[in-house]
Amino acid sequence: MRNSLAVIVLGFLILSCSGEVKENSANKYLLININVVDVVSGSIKPNMAILIDSATISKIGTIDALKGEVPENQQIDAAGKYAIPGLWDMHVHMEGKDLVVDNKALLPVFLAYGITTVRDCASDLGEQVLAWRDEINRGELIGPTIYTAGRKLEGKNSIWKDDLEIENEEELNQMLDKLDAYHVDFVKITENTLSGDLFLKSVKAAHGRGYRVSGHVPIDLTIEELVDAGFTSIEHASYLLRLGSDEHKIKQAVLNGSLSKSDAANRYIDQFDQEKAITAYEALGKKGYFVTPTLIGGRQLAFLEEDNHQQDDFLKYLTKRFTDNYAWRIGRMAGDTPEQKQKRKDTYRLIAKQLPYLQAAGVNIMAGSDAAALNTYVYPAASLIEELGIFQQSGLKPDQILRTATINGAKYFGVLDETSTIDEGKVADLVLLNDNPLEDINAVKNISAVIAKGQYFDRNELDAMLQQAAQTKLALDKERQD
Ligand SMILES: [Zn+2]
Structure with missing residues (x-):
């Protein structure tokens, strides 16, 4: 979990000398080719790009408009995925x-x-x-x-x-x-x-x-x-x-x-x-x-x-x-x-x-x-x-x-201005799904990645979290047997 993308990205920045990269891109990454689900209107904006900066959804736009924000190695191709708010x-x-x-x-x-x-x-x-x-x-x-x-x-x-x-x-x-x-x-x-x-x-x-x-x-x-x-x-x-x-x-x-x-x-x-x-x-x-x-x-x-x-x-x-x-x-x-x-x-x-x-x-x-x-x-x-x-x-x-x-x-809780939709300036809590949740809500069972306050967890990292929880259960059961 520690080697999540945000941390990997930091390493890239140290190596990156590209003049096009804007400053402070250490905690930035760009999701590209993503279908953004607007839960308010119940519609989808296809092929969008979402710029995550630290814990915030910084920008949403076309890939062309946003691809210059971060170097290519800080871009995540989410083709075919559907982004919903956490x-x-x-x-x-x-x-x-x-x-x-x-x-x-x-x-x-x-x-x-x-x-x-x-x-x-x-x-x-x-x-x-x-x-x-x-x-x-x-x-x-x-x-x-x-x-x-x-x-x-x-x-x-x-x-x-x-x-x-x-x-x-x-x-x-x-x-x-x-x-x-x-x-x-x-x-x-x-x-x-x-x-x-x-x-x-x-x-x-x-x-x-x-x-x-x-x-x-x-x-x-x-x-x-x-x-x-x-x-x-x-x-x-x-x-x-x-x-x-x-x-x-x-x-x-x-x-x-x-x-x-x-x-x-x-x-x-x-x-x-x-x-x-x-x-x-x-x-x-x-x-x-x-x-x-x-x-x-x-x-x-x-x-x-x-x-x-x-x-x-x-x-x-x-x-x-x-x-x-x-x-x-x-x-x-x-x-x-x-x-x-x-x-x-x-x-x-x-x-x-x-x-x-x-x-x-x-x-x-x-x-x-x-x-x-x-x-x-x-x-x-x-x-x-x-x-x-x-x-x-x-x-x-x-x-x-x-x-x-x-x-x-x-x-x-009166915090809709700050969180819970995929809009610029809101908290970067997102779930990337493999299927379209507007067709069948059971799509929420098929998760590709989760972003919590900007921290990106891919499928492998999510599975590692689950595995850790399963191991803790086994260890606690064993410890309490005596
Ligand atoms: Zn209760």
Whole structure:
């Protein structure tokens, strides 16, 4: 990995005496003959040249216009390749206090899968992830650009480990002070033991401090209340099914005790009215609202019995200690009746069916995998690619899908001016594909090279990263055997 092109190029410059070469070309290289995919318009500019200067897309133009920028040995012929912006996985968790080295070894794997940015949605490793974020930003560690919530807000004694647990406004403010000190990129809130009332106060307080706020939707709040309070995105499209019912009525029934929380959850699915939901999606779309569907996790659980995961290729990167966590969710589902199993499949299909409606309504769909050690068979990096495949099966068009995994993430964080499209002046995060992704999104599986903040990794270097991750897994498993 160390002998990547940027470093080789440096050697050339020392030898090069060509007067045509402009100064400071040490960190410059030119991609030529490349098909540039414009994810905004969903079109392709063929036979272009892209000048990368350090971490930036410096110029885009015809080969004739740009070939004088660098000597020939700093030009990379990308004939037949398609350049897309680096992919964003907008929902991952790097978790497990006993899985620090395991997670760290997976960071380059994200790059090898074309994922140059991830949004970490909080975990018990929050402080570690913040440190990795900064190390990657300083160029000390190879991995995707990380945006992270650090640790999330919850109620007391939640099922999740190491949350920032609160039970009143004073504790809420203390924990927000802590998140300020962490310099988190957004605030994540979940509802396992947090009351709707304090959840809503948390959204308002975090929003008031200027944070983007994301998370789950408590059963004793409505989506409308959350959106009005400054909740930036809903994580998991399962919650959107509530928009197919009278949310206020069901919420009131939960609050006055006439409906249990689990009965309320069932009612949202059983009484789902598609037309009603579409109307509500349109209201969200008008606001330019953000949703991260995270379908792959629900799919894996719904089809646990049908799928045999024992031969999954990705297992070669995951330590035994990592995959031992998978038993937790399998155990929680062990007593499911045939009816419950069928309902799991039906619910998954109903949620997946919402995607084209959300898209048509103008909601910003963000591709996110929810990859996590606790999320059974939702593999880091690989599951984002599977998620994109599900989007296509659900009826989204390839250009729409590309936007969910590129510009929509940048829009969420307000950084679209700086990154996530192939335009001059933007961060040089690119993936070169062998096939046209506008014809079939599965083209993202066939990667020729990845450019992360200007650093060029060819196929061999990407394979070396993957091999390194596989070796680390074997070494860790061995070391822990005794
Ligand atoms: Zn999650």
